[in-house]
Amino acid sequence: MDQTAFDYLKRILTARVYEIAEETALTPAPALSARLGNTLHLKREDTQSVFSFKLRGAYNKMAALPRAQLDQGVICASAGNHAQGVALCAAKLGCRAVVVMPTTTPPVKVDGVRAHGAEVVLHGDSFSDAYAHALALERAQGLTFVHPFDDPDVIAGQGTVAMEILRQHPGPIHAIFCAIGGGGLIAGVSAYVKALRPDIRVIGVQAADSDAMRRSIEAGERVMLPDVGLFADGTAVRQVGAETLRLARMYVDEILLVDTDQVCAAIKDVFQDTRAIVEPAGALAVAGAKAYVERAAQAGTPLRDEHLVAVTCGANMNFDRLRFVAERAEMGEQREALLAVSIPERPGSLRRFCESIGTRSVTEFAYRMRESGPAHVLAGLQIARRGEAAALVRHLAEHGYEARDLSQDELAKLHLRHLVGGQSAASRGERLFRFEFPERPGALLRFLTRMAPDWNISLFHYRNQGGDVGQVLAGLHVPAGDDAAFQSFLESGGFRYREETSNPAYRLFL
Structure with missing residues (x-):
């Protein structure tokens, strides 16, 4: 018999998580709140001992296993955060843990799992590849599989996040935003919230290139994505769980999609308010909250003076990735416009073009002489607000320059800005x-x-x-x-x- 929100309410209230997890803070993000015109609270699951909420569900599941099963050992598949949770729980419960991780998992997560004494097996390019291999090892070695999301005990453990939010903020809450990978967190949070406070909207947030839950809800059945984006590796799941999909269809109000630039901007926003660096998956909820407020404003129904909660669900960030995040954050906030501008190929043209820009800050400027025809300049210009890039294009047109906005062109952002060198007859x-x-x-x-x-x-x-x-x-x-x-x-x-x-x-x- 399918369990309802009230069945999960009981499971969540009796979940065993605090033998290993901490009740994390619910803190306002003052700078971002001021920009949004609403109070945004961050549920700081990134401050858990394994820098993720995942140990809640893992421990609730493992602590309920008979001692004989624990003595045989457990196994899991994970992109990293669930793996660290299982490894830490196994160390506390005194049992063997085997963790299968995709080969694409950041080293910081692999090292974190090994530091807790678990055995790491790297296999495949995605969670689905690792999952299939873990099931094979489970059968071969007689281990107990600890699912990262599609298990009622795991879902109940993650649902304690919502229990804390409602206790920490008993006043009105307009919406709670959660990242979605396999769906364990959103399933537990939505079931708990809708059982007690059905007026609160529960909104899932997915990376646009890893939207298995959104597609599954639209299809009315689990959809297997052919591939997933790997930037937000903590939510790079090709297929959601059967139970998590069932609960999401019943209790989640909507799912928003955000792109890489928006996630990078959200990482920067969290840092500016907390001086903490969350991983891409950990910033999804913040990116979703920002997109939600912006969408309301664009629709002519601005959201004002409401309380919003975003779960910052992980902080296992590879340090080397910060270079990419910093580069793309300005694009995500639309504070940089990347323009292609055609100018006459004659002496003094560059100076006159710069005069037309005025005192605006130039973030990038690339030019290569051509044999004939107009010259093409790739210019990065700092802007103060969304929509200003279009105004810049019009301004340049008034000064006689043909300009094209490349701010949303992936080819330009990923490669062209590092590669401008002119055309070649040989090409x-x-x-x-x-x-x-x-x-x-x-x-x-x-x-x-x-x-x-x-x-x-x-x-x-x-x-x-x-x-x-x-x-x-x-x-x-x-x-x-x-x-x-x-x-x-x-x-x-x-x-x-x-x-x-x-x-x-x-x-x-x-």
């Missing part, structure tokens, strides 16, 4: 592609060796930004007779790709 006939693959040692070499030796590379840009994804921009000349082989390379390579041959920014600069 005629090339096809341009963006490739994305899991970043791990040797990944770039493996990618290159899959190409046929007679496919000429006319352009290549790869930049290791300390993230979980390798980004390559490649111009290729493929002989006409190799079309089938090239298509097979694209479709069966295990990477995501997008052809950019017709991208206007490519035509202008490369």
Whole structure:
């Protein structure tokens, strides 16, 4: 018989989590609240001993197991945070723990699991790959599987987050925002909240490239994504749980999608208010709260003076990724406009163009002389508010310059701004592609060796930004007779790709 919100209410109230977890603070984010015109409270699950809420559900599940099962050992699959929770719980309960993690898991999470004495097995590129391998090991070694989200005991453990929120803030709350990966946190939180305070909206937030829950709710059944984005690795789940989907369909009010730039901006926002750095998955809820307020304002029904809660659910951030986060945060806040501007190719043109910009701060400026025709400048300009990029384009047009806003163009943001070098006659006939693959040692070499030796590379840009994804921009000349082989390379390579041959920014600069 399916359990209702009131069944989960009892489970949550009696959950065993405080033998290992802490009641985390619910703190206001003053600077961000002032910008939003509402009071945003951060539920600081990033301050748990394993820097994530995941130990709540893991301990509630494991503490309920008979001693004989614990003595046989437990196993789990996880992108990192659940893994650390299981490892710590196993150490406290005195049992063996085997943790299967994707090979793309940041080293900080792998090291954290090993530090608690668990055995780590790295397998596959996603949670789904690790999950399948863990099930095989469970059967082979007689271990007990501790699911990261699709288990009533795990869901109840995560639901204690909501129990604390309502106790810590008994006054009105307009909405609670939670990140969604497999759905354990949102399932527990929504069931508890709707049992006691059905007036509070419970809103899930997913990365736009890992939206399995949103698609599953729309389809009315679990949907398996063909692949997932890896930036928010803590929520990179191809398929949500059956029980978490059931609860989400019943109790979650809506699901918002946010992109990488919005997540990076949210990481910066949390840092400015707390001086703490959360991981991308840990910032999803904050990014969602910001998007929710902005959407209301754009619809002409602004949200004002309400109380919002965002669960900052994790802080297992790889330090090397901060370079990428800092670079993209300004884009996420739309405080930088990236423009392609055509100017006459004659002496003094650059000076006159800069005069038209005035005293506005220039964040980037790239130019390469052309043999004929107008010159093309890639300019990054600081802006103060959303929508100002469009005003800049109009301003430049009034001064006789043709300008194009590239602020939302992934090709420009990932590659072009580091690669402007002019056009080449030798590149005629090339096809341009963006490739994305899991970043791990040797990944770039493996990618290159899959190409046929007679496919000429006319352009290549790869930049290791300390993230979980390798980004390559490649111009290729493929002989006409190799079309089938090239298509097979694209479709069966295990990477995501997008052809950019017709991208206007490519035509202008490369």
